[in-house]
Amino acid sequence: MRSEELTTEDPYADGGGPDPDAVDARLAARLAELRAERGWTLGELAERSSVSRSTLSRAERGEISPTAALLNRLCHVYGRTMSRLLGEVEAASAPVPVLRAADQRVWEDRASGFVRRSVSPPHPALRGELVEGRLAPGADLAYDRPPVAGLEQHIWVLDGALAVTADATEHRLDAGDCLRLRVWGPTRFRCLGDTGARYALAVVLP
Incomplete structure (x- = not known):
């Protein structure tokens, strides 16, 4: 196995399959955008977040569903709360005073x-x-x-x-x-x- 491939000991991947749901797909795209906006390579992000390059790559391609621990580390690096990151994957809309449960x-x-x-x-x-x-x-x-x-x-x-x-x-x-x-x-x-x-x-x- 190549060194950059994911191993079963990796604590930041849950082993999700190759068919992510719509939210995971949008989240993967947003994670890739955030790294691109800063001009970082996967290696640079791995050093800043202490998450393996293979896990970061799979998360950005939507091959795994990120865990809360992984998102927390990336939020720290990108200076966001988890709610703000998750909100960014949704379509932009004007703020409303009442947010219905649905x-x-x-x-x-x-x-x-x-x-x-x-x-x-x-x-x-x-x-x-x-x-x-x-x-x-x-x-x-x-x-x-x-x-x-x-x-x-x-x-x-x-x-x-x-x-x-x-x-x-x-x-x-x-x-x-x-x-x-x-x-x-x-x-x-x-x-x-x-x-x-x-x-x-x-x-x-x-």
Whole structure:
């Protein structure tokens, strides 16, 4: 096997097949555009993101469905929140004051059992956004860095139980509990129990 080919140990690919859905296809194209806008080679992006060239190449070609961990690293490099990146793959439209449930974008990380609904997506005139997160039983989601340093987060558990680790401290949250913090380093979200967890995440740019 050539050194640039994907191996089974690669933690940033979920092994998705060659036929991505429409969202994955648009996301792949946007990732390729972002790198091209900066004039970076795959090797340069690999150095900046600490993700292998093969995984980056497959993600840009739509051969894999990116995991949340991979998107988080790329968001950090490109200076975007995940909601902003995902919003960029949708057709441009004028902002509206009411976003109906049927119009809220949903993205799924099938590898980790994480579903993300953009309840109130980012907008250039606003500093905050609102996200609903769902973790399947046993899901364990780790981010090695925030997409934007100093990002303010408010995590309100709606159903189930959640363990959130930040600054090397684990916070165990039950339904109704809220954790608020500024994110500078690694974070980890774990679903506790066997019923899944649902939470609201308010994100405010620094």
